[in-house]
Amino acid sequence: MxxxxxxxxxxxxxxxxxxxxxxxxxxxxxxxxxxxxxxxxxxxxxxxxxxxxKSNGHKGTYSVQFKLDVLSFIKRTGTSETQTALHFGLDSPTLIASWKKSFREDKAEALDRTRGRGTMSDRPKNKNKKNINEKELTNEQRLERENELLRLEVEYLKKLQAFRANPEDYLEKHKQRYHSNSKKSSN
CATH class of the missing domain: 1.10.10 (Arc Repressor Mutant, subunit A)
Structure with a gap:
């Protein structure tokens, strides 16, 4: 494009x-x-x-919960990506489209992926050290990841239940939080 x-x-x-x-x-x-x-x-x-x-040259970062709330809003209300972007203060409806695609393919886990390469400090300095503990760390990391996703799912379901009980109050209560989450980081 x-x-x-x-x-x-x-x-x-x-x-x-x-x-x-x-x-x-x-x-x-x-x-x-x-x-x-x-x-x-x-x-x-x-x-x-x-x-x-105006293009400001860098992208904002959004929490997984925020992304799930945006996608839930679209599903519930049937609004377009452009209308939803305006509602949540996002300047790019295509961002929402990419969240939808990721969610369709890999569910909530896909929304937690960071874009681009990790920093050098994220990479192991000693490959031999990594190989010694590889199975242990991989299993531990896998379990931690699974716990994290389950926590997110429970939190999401609680918020969805609260929204379904009273949509207007829920949106009003969380409106300020959404607006502040949608601000682009200036790092």
Missing amino acids: PKYNDELKIKVVKEYQEGILGFRRLAKKHHIKSKSLVERWVKIYEKFGEEGI
């Missing part, structure tokens, strides 16, 4: 707001792959202003 620069995005949004051209014609005029992309930029601009559609 081609990346579009911030100036083009802002220019397209402002042209749309002038009311002369619609999404499809603007996409064609500026060689943008789809009208839905133009529509998304307009919605993001309307909710977050220029800062919302």
